[in-house]
Amino acid sequence: MLEAIIHGIILAFGLIVPLGVQNVFVFNQGALQPTFSRALPVVVTAAVCDTILILAAVSGVSLLVLTFGWLENIIFGFGILFLLFIGFSLWRSESASPDTEAERFTAKRQIIFAASVSLLNPHALLDTIGVIGTNSLNYVNEARWAFTGTTIVVSWLWFIGLAAAGRSLGKLDSSGKLMQGLNKISALVVWGVAVYMAIQLFGNVK
Template sequence: MAAFMTGILLALSLILPLGVQNVFIFNQGAASPRFAKALPAVVMAAICDTLLILLAVLGLSVAVFAVTWIKTVVLGVGVVFLLYMGYITWRSASSQREAGQEPVMLSARKQIAFAASVSLLNPHAILDTVGVIGTSSLHYTGLDKILFTVSTIGVSWVWFFGLAAAGHYLGKLDTTGRWISWINRVSAIIIWGIAIYLLSLLIW
């Protein structure tokens, strides 16, 4: 049971901060006329997190990131990716605020593709999963390791469903899109901050 609770608390500490993935899921929830319309993004994000957690717990990702040049490439690509996503998020917030528009609802196919990209191309999330969840899982064996893994995966699924639901209901309340616009602006700044942090890891 201790391993299960540790997994929950650890996963929550990693998933709660605003980031590209969370912003996208929230916005799709806000843009969806019906909650079910946002499910492709929610399910894909949760599946990607599940995959990353399994790779981390099994030790495969740790082995890969032990190779210095691979880690450097991932960080470099990630910095560019996050800077771009921060720009897109900020521009989206600005255009919505000026035009009084609501967030754009993507098709199911685009939701799946975008959710996969912000999940699997996000180096901050990958490094957190490998460095924190993967390392922490080394303390457990047998049933405890299974409970730890299940709890961390479970948190991801519950979180993404809850985040999309929160976005959906806020979208209904915020008909002008003002609050969502401000949330996106703050999110863009946080995303840029993460990019700068990752850049510092490359430099120093």
């Protein structure tokens, strides 16, 4: 069981640490919200979505995405459109005031955006299915649950730490210019992922 736990820790960090849309959005909101508690909606939503994806992958339910190619293309299509929208929303945030920006990203909007970048992100889906789902097959009974539980715990701790790091950075930005720049960088990252996904979708359709 110890082997399963260590494996889960390494695998989970390997999947969630790289810069991606979900991480960018969680860090961004942690930095822009006036208090850490105001960023909890995005933290909890991202972590819950990851938990759902992990459980689905381990149980084999999410293998439907790999079984039906057309379903993967539909997910890619929706994901691209939503990422373009998110990038536009971040880029046009001209206000340099963290408090003003926090008012725009209400708890409801945080939840909607976080759920969308988590569940409409084909890379997140395929990574979870192909990596965590496949690796879970190496274990049975208690060991499999230990592996699954470990990846879920790491995911929750990561998003909490990411938002906390963002909040620390936000406290250092009294002028708000750093946060404005962060929005621009976040938008470029989101658009970059959307373009990459569009290229992959074109390859699938072709």
